[in-house]
Amino acid sequence: MLNSCKLQSRNGSKPIVKQASFLTHANILLRCHRQAASRLGRCACIRAKLEQAEVATQKTKDEVVVERVSSTGGSRKAFAKAFTAILGLKLAKPEDLDPETLLNPPFPRYQVPGSDLAVQKLRPYFFNRTYTDTDVGYLAFFAAMHLVAVIGGPLTFSWEALEVCLAGYVLTGMLGISVSYHRQLSHKSFRCVKPLEYFLAYCGALAFEGDPVEWSKMHRWHHMHSDTTADRHSPRDGVWHSHMGWLFDESLNSTRRDANGNMKDSLSPPWFYKESPEFYSWLRATYMYHQIGQAAFFFALGGVPYLVWGFVIRVLLTMHMTWLVNSAVHIWGEQRYVSNDNSRNNWIVGLLVFGDGGFGVKLRIICQCRQHIPRHHNNHHAFEYSAAHGLEWWEIDMSYYFIRGLELLGLAWDVRRPSPSQLVAKRIPPSPSAGASR
Template structure:
């Protein structure tokens, strides 16, 4: 999936129909025969696996920022979970996010919040991106890895495989809730980090951009809403730096650390 931003934007005719299809598919959750508590449970479980473990822990804190290290097998598992969030392949996601940090809230930022809430939330995704050719330059540590290449190339097919598994396990209700509703929910929760946490909340640090700490986004995305903290200390595995800034992903990293599965954990020096 192409990620977008352009001075003369042209609609991306891959992303746009795909997003429309997913949103329409999620509406089938309103059909009474598609509802079951088991299906809702599957959606919530996959929300945590794909959005919490996959995107937040794997794509973001582990791979994009290398704020801690894990055995390679665990890295691949977490990145696979991120692939199931259907937010593009891992190489594209990581490269785009690294560009965002380098050019945060400037014209070169793929989702520059100065262009408005809608643009930074999802508008940037439905236009062609002039930054796409730069992704290999920002992902030299993973771009030649065959596992990353496989997941980048086949992430859509992997989603179809998940849908087939859910269909076999629980019928169409599992597919509607576990694929369509869950993907749309994780999409908008993730996108709020680009939009809401550059507009709402408080600022503890001067980070050179418009990033904010927003508690309700932190609740939705497992601690990612402490975004001003993150932009001030991009290398830190912990984003919630005060006792009241609850960071579930940091708690997960602490658990992995206790199990010997997370090493070289980097933390912010709040005095700097």
């Protein structure tokens, strides 16, 4: 038995030792493999974070370069500085305004007639204040343009000149501002082939309201902070201020910051600039030369009448219609959708700006349908991504009809519009008085 035990010990224990040794080596190898994989994973994670940081750093560098207002030699800012230098004026830089003065301005608060909006201007409009070169440049430009329009318009009127003016308004106001600058470039509500995108953006540049980057950054900021202290042209700061007074007060504009201290200049470059930096950089750098070129074109085409009506009056018409959307459409009208601001639907403005302010037909006159007059600007603020500002079948929206036509021709895609459920979710229930009036 002893021999048998020894044999069992000799023959039985050694295989057990070998098996244990094999398992130990396997566990060690497995542990090493796991550690190596973990190290590789950590390295990959660190490498990915470094790459992300590098991309973010590069992105930040790119964002700093793409300023909101271009300072190139062909920009409006450069021309304003050159104008004041020719006049020999030495003007102040934008001053740091006293925050307490802006919070408690020494001006009476008043209510706009026909509206429930309470208004209080923050700064003197013209007197007892400082001016920058941009302020003086803009004031001189608009004073001269309005003077030429008021005096030269009646003296040079002809039906042909009026037709040129209206055709230019459709080209630059509807295709350029409403379709391109507003709905496509600022809100990315649709996409189209690049040559068409460039053509529409160029039409917008001819409206003389700034280059695409400047316009879109300004408008994106407006939607982010509409009718707040950060909004550059809120009618809460004065009716005149919201229409065009904000153009002549660079110091006040520089105070428009959000709760984190950011301002509209800090917004990231818009998507179209990232996709096509060559074209939009060129358009920014040569912006003012295109304005001089179009004025010369109209003069060569039809002399002084075409210059006055095709350029001066048409530019002012386009600008004032855009400014009405900033001022009147945030004061008078109705709200049909929740938008967290004072945006309104106003059929008069919408009639003039191709649906951006809101225009519809009161079908009760035609078919006894008991509908309110549809107007679209509140619709837009409620669904800013939508290519359609007229959200009901009876709401006329000329810009959207053009976009829809491009889509049917295969030239546009990703045309965005809210779903029926989204419309219902944001619709403001009619008031009892409105129901009783029906």
